[in-house]
């Protein structure tokens with residue numbers, strides 16, 4: 327389904343009862359297998375060897391670089407990120423110093439003719455740091471790597487409107503960022519109080535508008551449904567306010583309440599959360615408004631309007647999924663720095679320590695702080711490809727999978743295809759020969775479709791570690 331010439335998208339008729347039936351915990355598939363399967367056999371020397379070998383590839387791939395800046399001044403209660411809540415600037419400076427060291431160490435491993443096409447600063451709150459600190463971080467990155475300085479580069483930064491003003495937006499542009507992503511979640515004051523993230527709606531919306539006017543190639547806003555005290559009426563007011571300023575991209579995430587895993591979530595009483603029915607209404611209400619306003623759904627949880635590169639990437643087949651969500655450059659090796667950051671070089675995942683002290687000590691001793699990871703086996707490679715296509719695109723072409731991996735698609739995936747039959751009956755997918763097409767409900771529930779190809783997950787025995795589908 328391409329964009330409607332008149333702007334508005336046809337909204338599919340979604341049966342809430344079916345949504346409810348498939349509302350099980352499933353991975354978000356930012357990687358396959360998921361990080362739960364990482365093992366400690368992947369060490370610094372394995373990682374270095376993998377980079378060295380990728381430099382020797384006939385055509386070494388270009389790069390994506392992720393920089394994790396975990397510091398925040400106060401905790402948002404819903405947050406599930408790896409982050410450090412502190413107002414101690416010297417603690418953050420110590421981290422930054424070792425981050426520079428890690429950037430230099432990784433850069434020394436990579437051939438300089440491999441270009442960083444995609445750069446993402448995430449957190450935490452990257453704008454926790456001062457303009458001078460961000461400038462010196464970008465200098466360190468430019469010193470260690472060859473950066474794409476052309477218009478096709480995708481250099482993004484996550485920003486917290488509470489740490490931003492117009493001058494800072496100009497500064498980010500001058501550092502080379504051409505994408506900016508605003509954490510908004512909900513503009514309603516009571517909801518903001520309940521999640522410990524109070525930000526002035528008018529100020530926030532003005533900053534987003536300014537960013538669009540200043541020349542960022544893409545401006546994204548993050549919204550979150552399923553928050554404490556969030557009613558469909560108040561959330562729709564947020565949705566309408568956002569549509570009023572028409573950002574290029576909107577990410578709509580569902581809040582996953584996992585208080586056993588995330589300490590601050592224990593501040594949110596389960597009784598204050600919308601129930602399953604209300605969550606579905608929140609999601610569908612926003613989804614339908616975005617469609618009616620001319621936004622196109624992208625993958626799992628993004629919406630883009632015409633002119634945004636994410637929509638172009640969906641249409642030209644270059645959309646890809648990685649640890650940061652969706653991006654527009656396919657086939658890049660991913661390097662990542664900072665605590666908990668995950669790199670992927672060819673068939674190797676390598677993850678840094680999640681512990682701040684371990685991170686600092688390791689780098690002071692001149693070592694990359696790799697602690698766990700995973701080597702994809704040949705079956706993982708095939709399934710990762712299939713799952714990424716389902717997570718990004720609107721159909722899976724089994725013939726193309728056969729050609730890429732030299733397998734017989736129906737034989738190789740016999741049990742997965744058998745498990746798809748239920749989804750066919752419920753009109754999530756349609757099969758014709760080796761093609762699996764996602765129907766409107768299947769696009770919303772694409773994690774369920776992808777899970778049918780996951781060799782590690784039995785959909786009959788959902789794993790409560792993952793977030794629920796809706």
Ligand code: SF4
Nearest residue numbers: 398401402405449450
């Ligand atoms: S949501 Fe963002 S700003 Fe809030 S605590 Fe988490 S990382 Fe920090």
